Amino acid sequence: xxxxxxxxxxxxxxxxxxxxxxxxxxxxxxxxxxxxxxxxxxxxxxxxxxxxxxxxxxxxxxxxxxxxxxxxxxxxxxxxxxxxxxxxxxxxxxxxxxxxxxxxxxxxxxxxxxxxxxxxxxxxxxxxxxxxxxxxxxxxxxxxxxxxxxxxxxxxxxxxxxxxxxxxxxxxxxxxxxxxxxxxxxxxxxxxxxxxxxxxxxxxxxxxxxxxxxxxxxxxxxxxxxxxxxxxxxxxxxxxxxxxxxxxxxxxxxxxxxxxxxxxxxxxxxxxxxxxxxxxxxxxxxxxxxxxxxxxxxxxxxxxxxxxxxxxxxxxxxxxxxxxxxxxxxxxxxxxxxxxxxxxxxxxxxxxxxxxxxxxxxxxxxxxxxxxxxxxxxxxx
Amino acid sequence: xxxxxxxxxxxxxxxxxxxxxxxxxxxxxxxxxxxxxxxxxxxxxxxxxxxxxxxxxxxxxxxxxxxxxxxxxxxxxxxxxxxxxxxxxxxxxxxxxxxxxxxxxxxxxxxxxxxxxxxxxxxxxxxxxxxxxxxxxxxxxxxxxxxxxxxxxxxxxxxxxxxxxxxxxxxxxxxxxxxxxxxxxxxxxxxxxxxxxxxxxxxxxxxxxxxxxxxxxxxxxxxxxxxxxxxxxxxxxxxxxxxxxxxxxxxxxxxxxxxxxxxxxxxxxxxxxxxxxxxxxxxxxxxxxxxxxxxxxxxxxxxxxxxxxxxxxxxxxxxxxxxxxxxxxxxxxxxxxxxxxxxxxxxxxxxxxxxxxxxxxxxxxxxxxxxxxxxxxxxxx
Numbered sequence: 172x173x174x175x176x177x178x179x180x181x182x183x184x185x186x187x188x189x190x191x192x193x194x195x196x197x198x199x200x201x202x203x204x205x206x207x208x209x210x211x212x213x214x215x216x217x218x219x220x221x222x223x224x225x226x227x228x229x230x231x232x233x234x235x236x237x238x239x240x241x242x243x244x245x246x247x248x249x250x251x252x253x254x255x256x257x258x259x260x261x262x263x264x265x266x267x268x269x270x271x272x273x274x275x276x277x278x279x280x281x282x283x284x285x286x287x288x289x290x291x292x293x294x295x296x297x298x299x300x301x302x303x304x305x306x307x308x309x310x311x312x313x314x315x316x317x318x319x320x321x322x323x324x325x326x327x328x329x330x331x332x333x334x335x336x337x338x339x340x341x342x343x344x345x346x347x348x349x350x351x352x353x354x355x356x357x358x359x360x361x362x363x364x365x366x367x368x369x370x371x372x373x374x375x376x377x378x379x380x381x382x383x384x385x386x387x388x389x390x391x392x393x394x395x396x397x398x399x400x401x402x403x404x405x406x407x408x409x410x411x412x413x414x415x416x417x418x419x420x421x422x423x424x425x426x427x428x429x430x431x432x433x434x435x436x437x438x439x440x441x442x443x444x445x446x447x448x449x450x451x452x453x454x455x456x457x458x459x460x461x462x463x464x465x466x467x468x469x470x471x472x473x474x475x476x477x478x479x480x481x482x483x484x485x486x487x488x489x490x491x492x493x494x495x496x497x498x499x500x501x502x503x504x505x506x507x508x509x510x511x512x513x514x515x516x517x518x519x520x521x522x523x524x525x526x527x528x529x530x531x532x533x534x535x536x537x538x539x540x541x542x543x544x545x546x547x548x549x550x551x552x
Numbered sequence: 553x554x555x556x557x558x559x560x561x562x563x564x565x566x567x568x569x570x571x572x573x574x575x576x577x578x579x580x581x582x583x584x585x586x587x588x589x590x591x592x593x594x595x596x597x598x599x600x601x602x603x604x605x606x607x608x609x610x611x612x613x614x615x616x617x618x619x620x621x622x623x624x625x626x627x628x629x630x631x632x633x634x635x636x637x638x639x640x641x642x643x644x645x646x647x648x649x650x651x652x653x654x655x656x657x658x659x660x661x662x663x664x665x666x667x668x669x670x671x672x673x674x675x676x677x678x679x680x681x682x683x684x685x686x687x688x689x690x691x692x693x694x695x696x697x698x699x700x701x702x703x704x705x706x707x708x709x710x711x712x713x714x715x716x717x718x719x720x721x722x723x724x725x726x727x728x729x730x731x732x733x734x735x736x737x738x739x740x741x742x743x744x745x746x747x748x749x750x751x752x753x754x755x756x757x758x759x760x761x762x763x764x765x766x767x768x769x770x771x772x773x774x775x776x777x778x779x780x781x782x783x784x785x786x787x788x789x790x791x792x793x794x795x796x797x798x799x800x801x802x803x804x805x806x807x808x809x810x811x812x813x814x815x816x817x818x819x820x821x822x823x824x825x826x827x828x829x830x831x832x833x834x835x836x837x838x839x840x841x842x843x844x845x846x847x848x849x850x851x852x853x854x855x856x857x858x859x860x861x862x863x864x865x866x867x868x869x870x871x872x873x874x875x876x877x878x879x880x881x882x883x884x885x886x887x888x889x890x891x892x893x894x895x896x897x898x899x900x901x902x903x904x905x906x907x908x909x910x911x912x913x914x915x916x917x918x919x920x921x922x923x924x925x926x927x928x929x930x931x932x933x
Contacts, residue, residue: 172729172794174567179560185811186555348553380791383775383799390767397763410761413553417811418764426807430566430798 173432181317185346190307194230196343204233206261208276210240210268235259244275246325253282266306270313277321277339280304298336306344311416312362314423316344331447348413360503361454363399368457369423373434381431389482394418435535444526451512458505462497463550509551516552519545554813562698566727571688575611577724585614587642589657591621591649616640625656627706634663647687651694658702658720661685679717687725692797693743695804697725712828729794741884742835744780749838750804754815762812770863775799816916825907832893839886843878844931890932897933
């Protein structure tokens with residue numbers, strides 16, 4: 172066990188229909204005007220937006236709607252949101268959507284209280300304040316509903332960078348698993364891959380000997396696999412959707428890394444280059460990168476990979492555990508090779524160059540120079 | 553998965569020497585006067601109190617010392633603390649000690665802002681406000697450092713009752729595992745029993761099918777057993793003490809029951825009667841009650857007991873799992889029969905009568921009428 176600080180003040184309200192409480196929650200926080208951030212039209216088509224607006228109206232909360240957030244949310248659109256939040260003097264940002272919407276809402280919350288351009292906070296400036304963020308989640312994957320992370324893509328520079336700050340933990344996140352029943356199976360699979368990556372990166376790269384955290388990670392991965400398999404067989408499986416949703420939240424809320432000491436997120440580092448350049452779904456990029464990275468990293472921590480194989484898959488060797496995870500990605504139809512995502516092997520050098528920028532920002536460029544990143548990516552050809 | 557709300561705003565600062573941060577944390581919260589609650593002399597003898605006072609002084613925080621909290625903390629002493637906090641207009645209660653000190657500090661925090669006697673809140677009145685509570689933990693067991701529970705004994709009525717309120721979650725809890733290195737092995741064992749009880753009660757009494765929570769519980773129990781065994785062999789085992797400490801915190805911070813629906817705490821219900829009447833350590837009472845209760849309850853939920861046996865002990869039958877847990881309690885020298893704690897079997901009717909009062913308050917008197925409680929206790933003769 173290493174020193175740590177754990178402080179996750181997000182209030183989670185979990186259950187069917189709970190989005191009806193959003194007006195009351197905003198009221199209780201003394202907020203009377205929000206910028207409501209959402210994606211394309213699905214939240215309107217499903218009727219969710221109407222229900223949210225009704226709850227806001229009942230709470231006498233004024234609302235500026237700001238739709239159009241895309242997957243791999245864009246800096247340019249974030250800047251529009253910042254301008255709107257400032258113009259209308261929003262007291263909070265309300266995100267209604269999946270991880271992309273939540274991430275952009277957090278970025279807007281930061282930009283709305285800043286004089287400088289919001290991108291400054293993604294390339295090094297420390298976040299010192301933000302508008303309060305409230306969320307209604309429609310897709311389980313990123314854990315953004317209960318953490319201080321936001322990832323935004325700068326399309327001009329092709330940089331997919333992040334902020335990580337205590338100021339952008341959502342005040343309240345409403346998790347209604349029924350809202351996820353209609354998530355297509357491909358995006359469900361990508362969410363599963365993302366949740367597994369969130370816990371597996373620390374599990375593989377930390378120091379040995381923190382067994383409690385190992386067991387939490389193994390429990391989360393086993394539950395992701397179990398519930399995803401149930402959903403793949405029966406997309407409206409209510410219990411599986413609900414359990415999957417809460418599991419994905421716990422996968423990146425600070426619980427599993429508490430006390431493990433230094434660890435790194437190399438798969439996310441490499442994947443951000445992939446989805447930053449090619450605009451593929453984050454989870455699809457991760458299922459390509461992870462098996463490759465695991466094969467490359469395996470010799471550096473063989474005992475932990477052996478433990479992973481035994482505890483998660485009941486297998487005896489680390490190699491077999493890696494192969495089993497890759498095969499499971501194949502089974503849930505998430506890509507495991509670059510060409511499956513339409514990425515030519517000839518682009519590997521350019522991808523590695525892009526990823527190296529993030530490696531430098533995250534302080535792992537020593538272990539992951541450009542050549543190494545390219546070497547890992549060649550294992551995904 | 554069932555509907556739930558999870559909101560645990562306590563900030564945990566974990567690591568050696570972190571008690572030196574208490575002054576800064578109180579300052580950051582705008583507090584300039586505390587009532588410092590502690591137990592007998594051990595915190596003074598160990599030098600901890602001096603270090604805490606130095607940190608308060610550096611932060612210009614005035615302090616009223618209030619020592620003398622006993623294990624199974626008493627209402628009469630709590631009332632003294634309430635009077636002191638009011639007299640000196642404390643802005644916060646700072647607890648320095650184990651679960652008993654923390655529980656009494658929370659009760660004082662409630663009483664300090666109330667016009668009525670503090671016991672009213674333990675027999676039904678709802679807590680609506682409390683002074684902020686800060687804690688420096690010296691004994692891992694109860695989880696009080698990261699939850700909204702407080703248990704106090706009314707010696708006149710022999711009632712050991714509790715409050716459970718969002719208003720008494722500690723603002724900040726400092727966990728320095730080195731402070732627990734000198735905890736005697738008997739109290740270490742009682743803490744281990746308590747932590748296991750905290751997760752096992754929900755695990756056994758909930759509805760089936762919430763596998764994530766099952767896995768979290770199994771991971772916690774396995775870690776408690778593993779680390780306790782290491783500590784029993786080597787009391788100053790730093791890694792085991794540290795892991796044990798954080799595991800005990802997670803065992804009762806709301807994580808494991810989130811989403812499991814209705815569950816009950818029958819072992820705590822019966823044990824509160826034991827330690828309320830006989831003033832035995834809470835964990836010692838639990839290791840007597842639990843095997844008895846498990847044998848009695850087993851037919852009501854055989855599949856979950858089988859799962860427990862398999863996952864925790866690698867055994868094939870529920871009965872074998874119960875026996876293994878009981879044998880482990882014996883191995884760590886925590887009592888498993890009433891007479892080992894000096895409690896005569898002829899007292900069983902009186903204990904059951906006392907426990908029935910709490911069963912009524914907790915709404916489980918239907919399943920646990922007096923006769924049933926006596927029947928369970930006879931399995932511990």
